Amino acid sequence: MRGFGELESVIMxxxxxxxxxxxxxxxxxxxxxxxPIAYTTVMSTMDNLxxxxxxxRVKEGKAYRYTATASREEYSxxxxxxxxxxxGDTETVLSHFVAQIGDPESDVLRTVxxxxxxxxxx
Amino acid sequence: xxxxxxxCLYALAVASYSPALLARLSATGMSARMGLTAWLTAIxxxxxxxxxxxxxxxSAAAAGWHLLAEAFCRSxxxxxxxxxxxxxxxxEIPLAGAALTAALGAAILAWRYGRSVQRAxxxxxxxxxxxxxxxxxxxxxxxxxxxxxxxxxxxxxPGRPAAIVLTTGAIALLEPEQLTAVIAHEKAHLAxxxxxxxxxxxxxxxxxxxxxLFTRAQAEVSRLTEMLADDAAARHTGRPxxxxxLLALGTGAPVPSRALAxxxxxxxxxxxxxxxxxxxxxxxxxxxxxxxxxxxLAAAPGLLTWLAGSLAAxxxxxxx
Numbered sequence: 533m534r535g536f537g538e539l540e541s542v543i544m545x546x547x548x549x550x551x552x553x554x555x556x557x558x559x560x561x562x563x564x565x566x567x568p569i570a571y572t573t574v575m576s577t578m579d580n581l582x583x584x585x586x587x588x589r590v591k592e593g594k595a596y597r598y599t600a601t602a603s604r605e606e607y608s609x610x611x612x613x614x615x616x617x618x619x620g621d622t623e624t625v626l627s628h629f630v631a632q633i634g635d636p637e638s639d640v641l642r643t644v645x646x647x648x649x650x651x652x653x654x
Numbered sequence: 655x656x657x658x659x660x661x662c663l664y665a666l667a668v669a670s671y672s673p674a675l676l677a678r679l680s681a682t683g684m685s686a687r688m689g690l691t692a693w694l695t696a697i698x699x700x701x702x703x704x705x706x707x708x709x710x711x712x713s714a715a716a717a718g719w720h721l722l723a724e725a726f727c728r729s730x731x732x733x734x735x736x737x738x739x740x741x742x743x744x745x746e747i748p749l750a751g752a753a754l755t756a757a758l759g760a761a762i763l764a765w766r767y768g769r770s771v772q773r774a775x776x777x778x779x780x781x782x783x784x785x786x787x788x789x790x791x792x793x794x795x796x797x798x799x800x801x802x803x804x805x806x807x808x809x810x811x812p813g814r815p816a817a818i819v820l821t822t823g824a825i826a827l828l829e830p831e832q833l834t835a836v837i838a839h840e841k842a843h844l845a846x847x848x849x850x851x852x853x854x855x856x857x858x859x860x861x862x863x864x865x866x867l868f869t870r871a872q873a874e875v876s877r878l879t880e881m882l883a884d885d886a887a888a889r890h891t892g893r894p895x896x897x898x899x900l901l902a903l904g905t906g907a908p909v910p911s912r913a914l915a916x917x918x919x920x921x922x923x924x925x926x927x928x929x930x931x932x933x934x935x936x937x938x939x940x941x942x943x944x945x946x947x948x949x950x951l952a953a954a955p956g957l958l959t960w961l962a963g964s965l966a967a968x969x970x971x972x973x974x
Contacts, residue, residue: 537815541787586787607788608801614781615809615819625778625853627843627883629808629836630903641904641925 539577544586548604553590605624657962658714661707664958665700672696673870677725680874681943683924684932686881688944690851692951693871694877697855699951700867706959708760715753723749767861774853775812792820795837797844800825806903810840812849812888827908832899835891839899842886848879884924891927900925 546559560574578598581587589596602610615626676696715722720741726749727740739745791801806823810816818840825833831913843849855875859868881959887896901909932940 537783537786541789541791544787545790604788605802607784607804610800611781611785611788611819612803612805612807612821614804615811616807625774625849626781626809626811627840627849627852627879629839630900641901642907 539573540581540586543577544600545604547587547598553599555568555595555597559597563633604635657959658707658710660962661703661710661955663961664954665707666704667698667728668696668703668875668954669865669867672951674919675867675947677870677874679940679947680878681880682932682940683878683927684937685941685944686878686885688941690950692876692944692948693874694851694855695928695948695951696867697871699860699955703955703958706955719746720743751875763861767857770860771853771856774857778811778849782811782817783817783818784857785811785819786813786815789817794817798837806906808836808840808903810843810849812844812847816843816844824903827902827906828899829895831891831895835887835896835899836903838890839883839887839896842883843879844883846879848883851879881924881927884928888928897925897928900928 542563543559547554551560556571556575556578560569560571560579563569563574566592577626577641578587585601587598588601589598591597615628617648676689676692680686680692683689723740723746724735724737727735727745731739732954785799785801786797789801792798792800795818797815798820801819801821803821804823804828805821808818808820808824810818818837820833820836824836830835852872855868855872859865859872862868884896884900897911
């Protein structure tokens with residue numbers, strides 16, 4: 533395992549892939565088949581994810597049942613909106629491989645692509 | 655005190671007139687690293703000379719307030735400035751008020767600058783953390799994740815740890831070699847802390863809008879850091895893969911790298927310089943010019959201070 537951040541990701545993906553709410557025990561059983569891990573590690577990681585707003589939980593008997601606050605698709609879409617927002621604050625901190633370009637420049641690039649010699653057969 | 659005026663004039667001149675020269679020298683990006691150094695040195699030179707001028711003014715005011723008041727009074731009214739006039743409360747209170755306002759204004763600007771830089775860092779760290787949780791690991795590249803999004807795009811964002819974000823759309827669009835070029839490009843950004851340079855210069859132009867040097871430098875620093883990252887990626891995978899990736903992600907259509915071998919034409923500067931690298935002799939001339947400008951900009955504040963000081967020490971009349 534490469535640190536705490538990775539475990540958070542692994543656990544979130546397990547929650548997303550699971551249908552319905554999960555308990556710490558559910559995920560611990562699943563995780564301990566793949567790697568040596570302590571029950572308390574899973575518990576504190578899920579607690580952190582709850583504190584950070586990734587998971588919500590309801591107490592049922594002695595244990596909490598956790599669900600994701602939003603689906604993986606919603607989080608991905610949110611990140612993408614943030615990344616592509618032109619003129620926003622994130623523009624300064626994200627380095628896009630190709631900046632969002634306007635139509636004229638895109639047209640120029642398309643012209644270049646059209647002028648490329650066609651791929652020759654091998 | 656002696657050095658305040660020349661330093662201010664120097665800062666004003668560099669802030670207004672250096673952008674045109676620097677932009678011309680760094681336009682082609684044939685020496686991207688030296689171009690970047692020249693722009694950053696120009697900014698540092700302006701900020702240093704303003705700091706020296708402020709320091710000179712403050713120490714002059716502290717050492718002899720009445721001398722400063724007299725000098726200022728004379729500069730406004732000419733020779734008709736007898737002692738009762740400049741040592742009166744009527745003159746001194748507004749002068750002290752103006753000095754305080756200026757100092758306060760400078761402090762507020764510095765604070766706002768620090769906050770804008772800090773806010774950018776926080777945004778980046780939050781985005782990177784969220785991307786690392788949401789994305790699926792991209793095999794074999796540490797810190798790279800894939801978001802399940804059809805729009806083809808790729809970017810990196812600093813953080814603890816930093817993230818390289820690829821979308822499924824980008825992976826579907828690019829050939830494996832082109833994807834390697836994209837990752838090498840983003841890695842170069844992170845390794846060179848390019849985001850920090852961009853954030854610092856952008857913060858300056860946001861806090862002090864309308865200063866030609868800062869406005870222009872913001873765009874140039876981001877353009878030149880892209881070119882630096884391009885150079886790193888081209889060294890890693892070769893130019894065709896990189897240009898192919900640029901064209902594919904720029905147009906949203908797949909571009910086979912092999913087809914690029916014979917490509918030429920009028921395109922954006924990044925693609926152009928990759929397709930048609932500069933020949934050695936213009937490149938050497940460009941480097942020489944950039945080096946000369948950089949050295950001049952780096953040395954000028956210190957040189958001017960020393961000159962003003964030594965002329966004053968020999969009690970020679972100052973040329974200004």
